[in-house]
Amino acid sequence: MGIKIILNINSKRYSVDIEPWETLNHVIREKIGLTGTKKGCETGGCGSCTVVVDGKAVYSCMMLAFQASGKDILTVEGRDNDVLLAAIRKGFMEMGGLQCGYCTPGFIMSAYALLSMNPKPSREEIKEAFVGNLCRCTGYVKIFESVERASQIISGDKRE
Amino acid sequence: MSETVVSLEREKRFIGSPLKTKEALRHVRGMGKFVDDIKLPGMLHAAIARSQLAHAKIKRIDFSKARALPGVVDILTPEDVVRMSDPLPQMTVPPASNVRDYPVAVGKVRYVGEPIAVVAAETRAIAEDAVELIEVEYEPLPAVVDAEKALTDPPALVHEEVGSNIMAHVQYSYGNIDKAMKEADRIIKVRLHFHRFSSTPLEPNAVLASYDRSENMLTVWCNNQEPSFMLPQFNSALRLPYNRMRFITQDIGGGFGCKITNYVYVILISLASMKVGRPVKWVETRTEHMLASSHGAERIFNVEVPVKNDGTVLGLKILSIDDDGAFARHEPAGLTVWAQVVPGAYRIKHVYSDMYAVFTNKCPAGPNRGFARAPHSFMIERVMDIVARELNLDPAYVRMKNYITREEMPYTTPNGCVYDDGDYPKSLSIVLDALNYTELRKKQRELWKEGRYIGIGIATTLDSGAPNFGQVKMLNPRLPLVGNAEACMLQLTPDGRFVVRLGTVPQGQSHETVTSQIIAEIFDVPVELVDVATGFDTMTHPYTMHSGTYGSRYAAMGVGAAYGAAQKLRAKVLRIASHILNEDQSFLALSNGSVVSTRDSSKSISLKRLSRIAYGMPSMLPRDTEPGLIVVNFYYNGLVEPDERKIANLALTYSYQTHGVVGELDPETGKFKITKYVIVDDAGRIINPLVVDGQVHGAAAHGIAAALFEEFRYDENGQLLSSTFVDYLSPHSVDLPDLEVHHLEIPSPFSPLGAKGVGEGGGTAHVAVINAINDALSPFGVMLEKSIATPEEIFRLVAKKSGLPL
Numbered sequence: 001m002g003i004k005i006i007l008n009i010n011s012k013r014y015s016v017d018i019e020p021w022e023t024l025n026h027v028i029r030e031k032i033g034l035t036g037t038k039k040g041c042e043t044g045g046c047g048s049c050t051v052v053v054d055g056k057a058v059y060s061c062m063m064l065a066f067q068a069s070g071k072d073i074l075t076v077e078g079r080d081n082d083v084l085l086a087a088i089r090k091g092f093m094e095m096g097g098l099q100c101g102y103c104t105p106g107f108i109m110s111a112y113a114l115l116s117m118n119p120k121p122s123r124e125e126i127k128e129a130f131v132g133n134l135c136r137c138t139g140y141v142k143i144f145e146s147v148e149r150a151s152q153i154i155s156g157d158k159r160e
Numbered sequence: 161m162s163e164t165v166v167s168l169e170r171e172k173r174f175i176g177s178p179l180k181t182k183e184a185l186r187h188v189r190g191m192g193k194f195v196d197d198i199k200l201p202g203m204l205h206a207a208i209a210r211s212q213l214a215h216a217k218i219k220r221i222d223f224s225k226a227r228a229l230p231g232v233v234d235i236l237t238p239e240d241v242v243r244m245s246d247p248l249p250q251m252t253v254p255p256a257s258n259v260r261d262y263p264v265a266v267g268k269v270r271y272v273g274e275p276i277a278v279v280a281a282e283t284r285a286i287a288e289d290a291v292e293l294i295e296v297e298y299e300p301l302p303a304v305v306d307a308e309k310a311l312t313d314p315p316a317l318v319h320e321e322v323g324s325n326i327m328a329h330v331q332y333s334y335g336n337i338d339k340a341m342k343e344a345d346r347i348i349k350v351r352l353h354f355h356r357f358s359s360t361p362l363e364p365n366a367v368l369a370s371y372d373r374s375e376n377m378l379t380v381w382c383n384n385q386e387p388s389f390m391l392p393q394f395n396s397a398l399r400l401p402y403n404r405m406r407f408i409t410q411d412i413g414g415g416f417g418c419k420i421t422n423y424v425y426v427i428l429i430s431l432a433s434m435k436v437g438r439p440v441k442w443v444e445t446r447t448e449h450m451l452a453s454s455h456g457a458e459r460i461f462n463v464e465v466p467v468k469n470d471g472t473v474l475g476l477k478i479l480s481i482d483d484d485g486a487f488a489r490h491e492p493a494g495l496t497v498w499a500q501v502v503p504g505a506y507r508i509k510h511v512y513s514d515m516y517a518v519f520t521n522k523c524p525a526g527p528n529r530g531f532a533r534a535p536h537s538f539m540i541e542r543v544m545d546i547v548a549r550e551l552n553l554d555p556a557y558v559r560m561k562n563y564i565t566r567e568e569m570p571y572t573t574p575n576g577c578v579y580d581d582g583d584y585p586k587s588l589s590i591v592l593d594a595l596n597y598t599e600l601r602k603k604q605r606e607l608w609k610e611g612r613y614i615g616i617g618i619a620t621t622l623d624s625g626a627p628n629f630g631q632v633k634m635l636n637p638r639l640p641l642v643g644n645a646e647a648c649m650l651q652l653t654p655d656g657r658f659v660v661r662l663g664t665v666p667q668g669q670s671h672e673t674v675t676s677q678i679i680a681e682i683f684d685v686p687v688e689l690v691d692v693a694t695g696f697d698t699m700t701h702p703y704t705m706h707s708g709t710y711g712s713r714y715a716a717m718g719v720g721a722a723y724g725a726a727q728k729l730r731a732k733v734l735r736i737a738s739h740i741l742n743e744d745q746s747f748l749a750l751s752n753g754s755v756v757s758t759r760d761s762s763k764s765i766s767l768k769r770l771s772r773i774a775y776g777m778p779s780m781l782p783r784d785t786e787p788g789l790i791v792v793n794f795y796y797n798g799l800v801e802p803d804e805r806k807i808a809n810l811a812l813t814y815s816y817q818t819h820g821v822v823g824e825l826d827p828e829t830g831k832f833k834i835t836k837y838v839i840v841d842d843a844g845r846i847i848n849p850l851v852v853d854g855q856v857h858g859a860a861a862h863g864i865a866a867a868l869f870e871e872f873r874y875d876e877n878g879q880l881l882s883s884t885f886v887d888y889l890s891p892h893s894v895d896l897p898d899l900e901v902h903h904l905e906i907p908s909p910f911s912p913l914g915a916k917g918v919g920e921g922g923g924t925a926h927v928a929v930i931n932a933i934n935d936a937l938s939p940f941g942v943m944l945e946k947s948i949a950t951p952e953e954i955f956r957l958v959a960k961k962s963g964l965p966l
Contacts (some may be wrong), residue, residue: 035196036192040413075190130894
């Protein structure tokens with residue numbers, strides 16, 4: 001019993017045939033082919049699959065694709081000329097906020113949701129924003145520094 | 161050793177610089193390529209039927225309903241596996257090596273989650289549904305879940321053909337333990353239980369196998385950490401020669417050792433593809449990973465420690481039992497690998513070790529960050545604290561008393577390991593200063609009066625790197641492996657750029673970046689001109705039987721191979737330039753992308769022009785020089801096999817780290833909150849500080865996680881109780897302390913650039929935290945035996961002592 005939905009991903013419209021039980025993660029990865037969004041547990045326990053839906057960070061493995069129909073979805077691949085996303089990417093690169101790269105798309109998406117609401121978060125606020133994301137490589141320190149760096153970049157601050 | 165530390169002739173531009181990683185550039189855009197990101201035409205999806213019981217005979221399996229499900233293409237059954245493949249080669253010795261180890265259960269299941277069959281279907285969902293339709297009738301057997309009972313009073317035999325549950329038994333005797341026991345003022349007895357956990361990489365195991373019948377060619381994309389090391393396994397199990405199998409890795413989402421034993425799944429999915437004649441992809445679920453990938457082995461220690469009253473530790477008399485689970489699939493290598501760090505950081509001269517590894521009905525054990533050295537270091541660092549407690553001395557004092565000093569470096573341990581260089585006392589001094597240790601101890605005692613329980617933990621461990629495979633001969637003399645070697649192929653392309661292919665198989669250690677830094681440094685070119693191929697490929701990359709990334713080996717082995725390749729290529733470039741420019745080689749230097757004469761600036765040729773000549777105009781080359789600019793270099797770390805007394809140097813580099821932890825224990829909840837964390841790390845010469853700091857942080861996080869949160873707990877029936885992230889409790893951002901990192905940078909005199917391997921971190925954090933908790937528990941007169949301190953465990957210990965109702 002397929003259904004047809006429209007997904008707005010990274011400011012592009014995708015018309016896809018889905019099954020009602022298919023997750024947003026499955027549809028993004030397998031049907032649309034945006035493989036930047038990862039999956040690490042498929043049970044809402046690791047955050048590798050995080051995307052931004054209508055401004056909020058959500059687990060794409062825990063949302064059914066049809067629930068995202070008509071909503072504004074952002075994935076790590078992003079849209080052109082997104083200043084905030086560019087700043088976050090720069091922050092992660094400069095501060096070494098990743099190692100294997102598997103959790104990175106999810107962290108970048110959570111950071112995006114955080115910084116779009118709160119451009120100058122404290123260290124504690126950053127930690128709180130990432131409670132849904134696991135990283136097994138970095139011990140998180142450089143991820144926090146990456147977000148702080150991104151925050152500086154969007155505020156136009158010079159590097160300390 | 162084959163090479164000594166080099167001095168580069170000019171100020172370094174790239175080595176030592178915190179260069180942004182090349183890998184990051186793609187990962188921040190979601191452009192990394194992992195196994196699950198690949199799709200092939202005609203590809204099927206696999207799901208694996210697994211055992212629900214820990215130990216049972218399989219009476220009957222009915223595949224009929226599963227086969228009838230629309231979309232199911234085929235099922236790989238145990239009969240297929242036995243028909244199509246040969247049992248996996250065993251690392252251990254007879255009688256344990258009599259085990260017929262197949263990637264699926266044959267006749268009997270031996271742990272919960274053991275594969276039984278593979279369904280290949282048009283979609284993953286159909287494959288999973290079909291797995292549910294496979295009916296297995298079991299005859300349950302008693303489960304073997306306690307390692308000590310497995311040895312002394314087994315409820316059952318995991319493998320009848322072995323005749324016992326002993327996987328291996330070894331005895332090592334270094335120095336003279338009897339003499340040490342006689343000379344001791346006291347003998348302190350210590351019992352410890354190093355628990356079962358793993359680093360649970362976020363990318364699950366994954367295999368995409370594609371078998372081409374017409375070519376008899378198998379191509380596999382996988383995330384194994386050392387595919388070339390596994391070639392004998394693949395060859396034996398798949399009955400294919402090396403040149404009919406191609407193993408490719410790309411980006412790997414974390415490994416930490418856990419992705420070494422996934423060769424079993426590589427074989428299983430390859431067999432499925434060979435049976436159906438189509439590409440088959442399998443991606444492990446998280447619960448499958450927890451149940452049936454790889455756990456770090458448990459080790460139970462009973463140690464007698466001869467000491468002098470002044471705190472001198474004379475020796476260690478160790479009886480230990482490793483719980484290695486249901487199969488010997490890399491284990492019992494843990495019975496020898498610990499011997500890289502026999503005395504830890506201390507001048508302990510006499511060590512006797514009587515070690516068993518046993519089969520149990522649990523997930524097969526395999527390497528995990530700090531493989532085999534972490535449990536041993538855990539024991540030594542607990543011993544140091546317990547000795548201090550028994551003798552009423554300060555744990556820092558006892559360490560200072562026993563440390564090997566800088567003046568004794570390079571230091572030869574009782575079993576012949578040569579610690580390259582380091583300053584252990586200084587590393588502790590830095591930690592003590594950062595903690596304001598003396599004041600802190602005073603404050604701790606004052607706070608006791610207020611009913612507040614501060615704990616201070618310190619520990620020093622060694623992270624031995626670039627291991628000597630000869631050590632496995634101490635366990636099994638027939639294994640054909642010695643030393644350690646790595647390969648690198650380096651090309652200067654006709655447009656003046658560089659391409660590097662390595663035998664290493666990175667999983668997040670930034671080998672592309674660090675290798676580029678070395679090549680860019682030697683040729684004095686921008687790092688952007690150097691491309692290091694992502695991942696590994698047995699068809700296109702050079703390799704040795706040791707190639708891969710494990711055992712903190714890249715900093716010596718990968719760097720050694722790349723550095724040697726660069727030297728070879730540089731020599732050829734200079735020879736050609738000398739001929740073309742008609743200039744003596746001794747006056748030629750590489751500068752800014754050109755070869756220039758140091759005495760006549762008119763004589764200069766760009767690398768771009770030189771390489772065009774090398775590939776396109778061989779008539780312009782010197783007569784004895786082949787065209788082209790491709791070199792392959794193999795670097796060997798010079799280590800040889802142990803002698804009959806089991807003495808040899810077992811690693812090339814010995815980086816070390818001292819950690820200091822302060823925390824407060826709440827006796828009412830059992831919660832231990834870390835309030836300060838200090839790290840001193842010595843990785844020798846640092847090529848990229850960003851990368852090294854990342855490894856140091858990550859290793860600390862894993863250690864803290866193991867101490868406070870993570871355990872694979874089994875019940876008495878062999879059912880795993882922590883099979884998702886929700887109950888396994890890997891720490892999140894809010895669960896870990898801030899880390900204060902200091903570096904000592906004492907180069908290794910043995911590795912090619914003076915760098916020491918740094919990836920594993922030696923398990924320092926784990927034992928430092930446990931030491932801190934035991935310190936906080938000392939006013940209650942109780943001590944943890946286990947290496948994990950959950951609030952429940954702490955609460956029970958305190959309550960038991962205080963006579964509180966539980």
